[in-house]
Amino acid sequence: MTAISSGGSRYWSRFVLIYCCGILAATSLGKMAPISPTLSAELKLSLDEMALVTSSTTAVAALLGVPISHLIGRLNLRLALLGGCVLMGVAGFLGSRAGGYGFLLGTRMVESLGYVTVVVAAPVLIIAMGEGTRRTAALAIWGTFLPVGLAVGSFGGGVVSDAFGWRWWLVANAVVLALAGIAAVLVLGRAATGLPPEPAAARPGGLRRLGRPLLLAGGLATVSGTIVAIVSLLPTYLHDTQGLSIAAAGTITGAVSFIGVAGGFYGSWLLSRGVPARRVFLATLLMPVGAAIVFFDLDGVVVCMAGAVLIALANEFVIAAIFASIPDVVAAPSDIGLANGLLAQIGSIGALSGPPLLSLVVLGADGWWAIVPAALVVCALGTIVLRASLHRPLRG
Secondary structure (H helix, E strand, C coil): CECCCCCHHHHHHHHHHHHHHHHHHHHHHHCCHHHHHHHHHHHCCCHHHHHHHHHHHHHHHHHHHHHHHHHHCCCCHHHHHHHHHHHHHHHHHHHCCCCCHHHHHHHHHHHHHHHHHHHHHHHHHHHHCCCHHHHHHHHHHHCCHHHHHHHHHHHHHHHHHHHHCHHHHHHHHHHHHHHHHHHHHHHHCCCCECCCCCCHHHCCCCHHHHHHHHHHHHHHHHHHHHHHHHHHHHHHHHHHHCCCCHHHHHHHHHHHHHHHHHHHHHHHHHHHCCCCHHHHHHHHHHHHHHHHHHHCCCCHHHHHHHHHHHHHHHHHHHHHHHHHCHHHHCCCHHHHHHHHHHHHHHHHHHHHHHHHHHHHHHHHHCCHHHHHHHHHHHHHHHHHHHHHHCCCCCCC
16 A cells, blocks of 8 residues: 655645544544433433443454454555444444344444444554654644544534434434545545555564553553543533533533543644653543542532543543654554554553443442542553653663
């Protein structure tokens, strides 16, 4: 496959389309949270069942991210992007017809196959579009696709479901996803695009070359698991403890996620100006601070929102640095696809396991306060692992 050669305006127009596909794919992670109280009541789902339904979009990525990245790397990435969006749209529409837990979970698993296709193909397309500070900025901005998608899903779900019901919200989301895939085919053109293959002899041997990508992916898992879990549970927390309506809780959660995106763009700006990613990774420790403000129920909705905004800003700030660091943790350019697959797979394990595990912590402790020490342990570990991924060993 050949790399894309893009002028300035063409580069950014293509990037925006790829970015929008990622955002719309990520709405699948956020679209269930604002409708969870209504959907749980109608389909008679428990808290842990609803948490699994919410996070299951990342199931295939968690199991098969690396093999799928290897397969997609041999395909026309434009068509992979199309296929992922359309598959998610079809599965999302079927999910709107669900009448029980089993069928709903099944459609979410099919959605997860489309999701991993999109999130694996998109960054490789971005990397293939050029190098230098423009690529660093684009990858850092790409890292905001997940929280932006969570925000769009949370906000849109709260508004549309309140007006038309949760089934029509899922239908609307499915249609937009399919249209985004079609737009990708039309705008990105017919060229088969991807990274040029590198001769096997040029690649460093052994599994040592996977060490730093694995650490970066492990750090992503801790951050993704924390943010997805908190965003998934926040509407229920606001509804149960603060007495907010479903629509209001979903709107607040979406607004918080949107505000948090500013952290990603600020991180992109700092990284493009030479601020070390290792320093940016320290912001991970701000997430449990925000969790304490939210779940210790200090003084009502306003203070709760302030804590949630801190979590979202810190998360985005760190995610931007993670994706911008992909080219820096590989031993050779030929390993970029593999590193991206590791991020997709291990990061998705975090996003998949975070909500059900955190809900079990809440149920086991019989209180929302338990989220705080859990977040502290996970984020402290994540900070150590992320900083270690950018440590360059001495060469003998």
